[in-house]
Amino acid sequence: MRVLVLGGDGFCGWPTSLYLSDRGHDITIADNLSRRKIDIELEVDSLTPIRPIGERLHALKEVSGKEIGFVNVDLATEYDRVVALLEELRPDAIVHFAEQRAAPYSMRTEKTKRYTVDNNVRATHNLLTALATTGIEASLVHLGTMGVYGYGWSGSAPIPEGYLTVKVPTPDGELEREILHPANPGSVYHLTKTLDQLMFSFYASNDRLRITDLHQGIVWGTQTEQTIKDERLINRFDYDGDYGTVLNRFLMQAAVGHPLTVHGTGGQTRAFIHIKDTVRCIELAIANPPEAGAKPLVRNQITETHRVLDLAKMIGDMTGTEIAYLPNPRREAEENELCVRNDQFLALGLKPTTLSEGLLEEVHEIASKYKDRADPAKIIARSVWRQGMETSADLLTELPADK
Numbered sequence: 001m002r003v004l005v006l007g008g009d010g011f012c013g014w015p016t017s018l019y020l021s022d023r024g025h026d027i028t029i030a031d032n033l034s035r036r037k038i039d040i041e042l043e044v045d046s047l048t049p050i051r052p053i054g055e056r057l058h059a060l061k062e063v064s065g066k067e068i069g070f071v072n073v074d075l076a077t078e079y080d081r082v083v084a085l086l087e088e089l090r091p092d093a094i095v096h097f098a099e100q101r102a103a104p105y106s107m108r109t110e111k112t113k114r115y116t117v118d119n120n121v122r123a124t125h126n127l128l129t130a131l132a133t134t135g136i137e138a139s140l141v142h143l144g145t146m147g148v149y150g151y152g153w154s155g156s157a158p159i160p161e162g163y164l165t166v167k168v169p170t171p172d173g174e175l176e177r178e179i180l181h182p183a184n185p186g187s188v189y190h191l192t193k194t195l196d197q198l199m200f201s202f203y204a205s206n207d208r209l210r211i212t213d214l215h216q217g218i219v220w221g222t223q224t225e226q227t228i229k230d231e232r233l234i235n236r237f238d239y240d241g242d243y244g245t246v247l248n249r250f251l252m253q254a255a256v257g258h259p260l261t262v263h264g265t266g267g268q269t270r271a272f273i274h275i276k277d278t279v280r281c282i283e284l285a286i287a288n289p290p291e292a293g294a295k296p297l298v299r300n301q302i303t304e305t306h307r308v309l310d311l312a313k314m315i316g317d318m319t320g321t322e323i324a325y326l327p328n329p330r331r332e333a334e335e336n337e338l339c340v341r342n343d344q345f346l347a348l349g350l351k352p353t354t355l356s357e358g359l360l361e362e363v364h365e366i367a368s369k370y371k372d373r374a375d376p377a378k379i380i381a382r383s384v385w386r387q388g389m390e391t392s393a394d395l396l397t398e399l400p401a402d403k
């Protein structure tokens, strides 16, 4: 298939592009490199030494003989170029990763709130309009998030894959209806993903676009079979308070000798998936699109759920690192249940990589190997959900020499 990967320079997009290329698909990446610019703005860098996109693509050609195309385009602001790209490429499938994806960054300032909405909503809507206008029949696979469902809203009831069957009382008795699961965004970032869902429903119905929305859990791990082939192909690893995701942060913290930063009680339960499973899920999703005219197909892209404190204890026991309980900068329930249906990907053949298989490898191969690149001043999460909420002082001001 000819596949256009939007946001293909990012943490999920880059390994997905390499994986799909390795599987014989013809890949073009479109990315405005905004994620790299945000690193400069936040004065932080990936723990792993990621190379510029040109060098990445050059290295790929040397290592595998494969070529991946690259277009630097802003989906949110360069609509005409998006249309021209679609018309020129005429892809069979489009994978859409290209959004600002950090909840803490989205809550950081007025500017980042507005940027996140402007960027994400416009990027998605431009893409949908461009597909409808050009009539290109590519199926679209979008990366949504488990956070659209909210945490704790449905108690111990399993979260379905996108849709909920409800009974509506009417004077003539109950009417059964299938509705999109109610949206319960916990940040401006999550809000944009819930808005994406409505746009997908509309364009699937009005313009018969074929759309799959993947409600992904928190991605952990770094390398895939393809990114590990040459250091120039290495994937990014974010550990900072805005972009670092919880499990990767714990792994990095353990490697540098920083206490594991648990916010609040650590009773928050979250869903996880390894990066190797993310790329496989995308392959399964593009191979199994919905029919034209069908409602968007929602698949929950997760393999495990864990309580944050249990993860901290697991990594603490494995590495001898203590836990620090810090004020929670988010407005969220102290504890929640999370039971998620993920039958669709399992039925399509996904074989999950579990935490117990991959964790130690990550500590040694990535977090310990590159720990000298870490800046301890970037570890504590500083973005707060409301003005006046406190965050902790730095727990480590410089990296211990022997660590």
Ligand SMILES: NC(=O)c1ccc[n+]([C@@H]2O[C@H](COP(=O)([O-])OP(=O)(O)OC[C@H]3O[C@@H](n4cnc5c(N)ncnc54)[C@H](O)[C@@H]3O)[C@@H](O)[C@H]2O)c1
Pocket: 006, 007, 008, 009, 010, 011, 012, 013, 030, 031, 032, 033, 034, 035, 036, 073, 074, 075, 076, 077, 096, 097, 098, 099, 100, 101, 119, 123, 143, 144, 145, 146, 216, 217, 218, 219, 220, 245
């Ligand atoms: N990383 C996770 O744990 C996780 C979990 C659930 C869902 N997701 C979703 O998966 C997708 C990818 O996440 P990621 O971790 O790879 O993020 P990322 O920030 O590493 O990658 C996103 C890429 O999109 C690009 N981009 C952003 N806005 C753009 C625009 N307007 N035009 C062109 N390119 C643009 C960025 O430059 C970046 O390379 C996101 O939509 C995110 O919401 C990620």
